[in-house]
Each structure stands twice: as structure tokens, then as C-alpha cells.
Amino acid sequence: MTQRAKVHNETNCGKNIVLKGWLAAALLACGAASSAELLNSSYDIFHELFTVLNNSFKKQWNQQHPHDKLTIKQSHAGSSKQALAILQGLRADVVTYNKVTDVRILHDP
Numbered sequence: 001m002t003q004r005a006k007v008h009n010e011t012n013c014g015k016n017i018v019l020k021g022w023l024a025a026a027l028l029a030c031g032a033a034s035s036a037e038l039l040n041s042s043y044d045i046f047h048e049l050f051t052v053l054n055n056s057f058k059k060q061w062n063q064q065h066p067h068d069k070l071t072i073k074q075s076h077a078g079s080s081k082q083a084l085a086i087l088q089g090l091r092a093d094v095v096t097y098n099k100v101t102d103v104r105i106l107h108d109p
Contacts, residue, residue: 037071041092043079050074050096 040050054072061070075082075092083102086092097103 035069035071037073038093039073039075039091040094040096041075041082041086041090042094042096043082043098044076045098046096047074047076 040054042050051074054074058070058072061068075085075090077085079097079099079102082090082092082095083097083105086095086106095103095106
């Protein structure tokens with residue numbers, strides 16, 4: 001497998017994981033409400049990627065759930081800065097960081 005094909009496969013795998021994560025978060029956030037709002041807290045470099053993914057996901061969600069409109073907000077900064085904001089009270093539904101330690105600090109008790 002060429003390096004280019006390997007990178008392409010890894011990128012597609014990452015997109016699938018992100019979309020599945022969004023779906024799970026959306027299902028948890030919606031409940032019986034007539035509208036849903038998600039906040040994605042992510043490492044700044046992912047801003048453009050999530051702008052595209054969010055729009056695609058939101059369009060699909062709103063078509064499948066016409067009475068449960070979805071709003072997706074984004075919070076982008078350095079990974080550690082975002083993790084600190086959550087520890088200080090920012091209520092994020094989805095986190096996508098580039099450092100394992102930033103995810104671990106939110107996960108571990």
C-alpha cells in the first residue's frame with residue numbers, strides 16, 4: 001500500500017469515527033426535546049473539518065427528524081486550553097483533541 005493510500009484510508013476511518021460519535025452525542029442530547037444543541041470542543045486545527053462535517057450531519061439529522069432541529073456550536077482552541085475550559089464548567093457534548101492527556105484528564109476521576 002502506498003503512503004498516499006494509507007493516509008487516505010486513515011482519514012476516511014477518522015471521518016467515520018467522528019460521524020458515529022456525532023450520532024451518539026446527538027441521540028443522547030435530544031431526548032424528547034423539540035430541538036437539540038450540541039457543542040463540539042476541539043483542537044483548533046480541526047475547525048475547517050468540523051465545519052464541513054457539522055453541516056452534512058445537521059442536514060441529515062434535520063431531514064430524518066423534522067420536528068427535532070439540530071444546532072451545532074463549535075469551540076476551538078488549543079487542546080489543553082479546551083480541556084481546561086471543560087474542567088472549569090464548559091459543557092461540551094463532543095471533544096476531539098490531539099493529546100491523549102487532555103482526553104484522559106476529562107475521563108479519569
